[in-house]
Amino acid sequence: MTTADHIAPSTDTLVSARHLSVRYGRKTAVDDVSFSIPKGRVVGLLGHNGAGKTTLMKALVGLAEPAGELSVLGLHPQRDRVALLQGACYIPDVAILPRWARVSELITLMGRLHPRFSAERARQLLARTSVGLGDKVKSLSKGMVAQAHLALVASIDARLMILDEPTLGLDVLSRKAFYEMLIDEWCDGERSVLVSTHQVEEVESLLSDVLMLNEGKLVLSISLEEVDRRFVALSHDPAVAEQMAAAHPLLKYRVQGGSAALFDGEPPPHVQALGRRVRPSLVDLFVALTRKPELDRQHF
């Protein structure tokens, strides 16, 4: 099947990638990944620096040339870029708003640039924040700029939002306000978001699904509901650490008041009996599945 066959795109699948790779010269930044994003999801894209997150996002909006199959909103991102940007919006990790502009001018500008932008909605969203329409971008704090940017982008009547490290460098209150607006104003059960971040613990409860990249490879593509079913975390007394280790957990880690072990699937009953089941956290999974080779070597 070629991408040209997508005449009647499935309206329930917003992104479909099959054997997608992106190479820069000799380096393979994204290595044979396959996944799909249905409508109404909040998908976290997790990975260390250099894991390929930004490259993958660029490919989704037609800014990087991939090999393999990729369909976004039923379109070919590079060939149909103009049409794609009608239905998908993107805040890159290097996003900036012009420092000299007033917020009201940005609204006017967006209205002229984007046919599906609603100035009225932008004003409504900005009213939730402490950003004033007459404020100049250069007078805003970093957190306010991020909120203004989200308000502008969320005022586009699109189906997919792609956010590359949107809260990097923001303080905790600004991050909270950013995600509150995203959940409140964007997620309506139809639209989806793909968001990359390092702050795994913070976004965990916001996500419906997670994609984990490690050195360009997709090491996990799963819904959070499945995480609870598939992975088992056992908190246990340090005294039984050896028996736990013998059952080959994915990860051994420390929790409040003791040790814990994370298993992919149900460990044998005699092992389960040694500990107490706790909720497997995304950050532990992240550590277990994306350990850097040099960290692995320390175990030998």
Add this chain to the structure above:
Amino acid sequence: MSTWDDRQPIYQQLADLLAARLLDGDPPEGAAMPSVRALAGQHLLNPLTVNRALQALAEAGLLESRRGLGLFVVPGARERLRAVERERFMAEEWPRLRARLRRLGIEAGQLDWNTDTAKEKRA
């Protein structure tokens, strides 16, 4: 940013939190529950997680769906919750509390059962 612990799935923790509020009459019996979006925004949770929590409360017979209107608190929900909580207290918390009182040598008569005087003393 989040207040969720690692003991239970997040949806279960939200269901427990909402049940505790129902027990306090928030929202009262017969009234509408807050919308999924409102709860999601308020608790910074994925709407699907909120849905699962509400579903769990509905399955426990505490909420009912009215077509086109959303979820409502079932009449008698508080009494049902209170009965469940009482049972749980007697089975789990009371034995621990009794053991602790015994260890500390506190008799029933020494406990102040009048919350009003406790408040006055603090004031």
